[in-house]
Amino acid sequence: MQSGMRRYYLAVGFQRGLALRFVIVYLAGGLMAAGLVCSGFALGKFLVRVVADGVDPLYWGPFSLPLVTAMILGVLMCFWMRVVLKSVFPGAWIEGTRLTVQDGRRSVIDLAAARSMSLHSTIERLAVPAPVCGAGPPPMVPLLLVYSEDREVRLRLASRERVMLPPAQLFLLANALSAARCPGAAETVAWLRATAASMQAYSGNPYPPSPR
CATH class of the missing domain: 1.10.287 (Helix Hairpins)
Structure with missing residues (x-):
């Protein structure tokens, strides 16, 4: 800590x-x-x-x-x-450059020392209301993978109810990830910031396109 x-x-x-x-x-x-x-x-x-x-x-x-x-x-x-x-009772929090994910067991990683990171889509779909998604299928829940020398941390960017993280938290996560100087860091930070900005611009639409 x-x-x-x-x-x-x-x-x-x-x-x-x-x-x-x-x-x-x-x-x-x-x-x-x-x-x-x-x-x-x-x-x-x-x-x-x-x-x-x-x-x-x-x-x-x-x-x-x-x-x-x-x-x-x-x-x-x-x-x-x-x-x-x-x-x-899952949970996740950011403390400086440390990301902690608690999902049955607690995993802590220093983002500044990450070796690589990437974004993926899970098999879960975001819970999109009909007026938002129209006739098309809702996008998938994005998953952030961060690797260090001795561990892997997986962070779903949505709640267990399949609701996307709010823009303020996506910006916060992007700022913490910007401390990393590893492959995939720049692309991940750019996607998070673009997604958060898009969510703010479209008047509360919490369902951005999937990363992949």
Whole structure:
């Protein structure tokens, strides 16, 4: 982290009802975890009764089968919660020349030390209202790839609701990327600035052409 640098967040996560979504996910996850652990314990006791008639239902051999099944279901629940959190609570921010993307795990890259960068189109289409896109298909969600010596950072330039980043944030990202002196940097910065200017010029149309 660069001391004294202000942190600017990018609108790459869900933009509506985040607080409510947070409560629902953790409340539902906690209830489901408790339910699965209890179900696993009950399943283990049932298996002991079926397989080993007359044996203490809490034990079978050198281990407790009910506890084992409860632990297995609890671990599966933890993996499921990680997938849910990855899709519900992504984030990205700029701090000086550092870009941080959090999408299940946190990736940090110093843009000034980037080795290469490029823009691509994903398979997702931007959520364009009918009055804006007319009869044609909406453009694709753009993806920024930045490489350093030891890592790759991928940043979707849209929210999870497939809404393009606002012009102010595109300009901010372009200014941060301008510190890079690597292949693809100049083209990426030019596209971001042109896109942001186009969005401002067309009275709130948040759907520029795809980079490729």
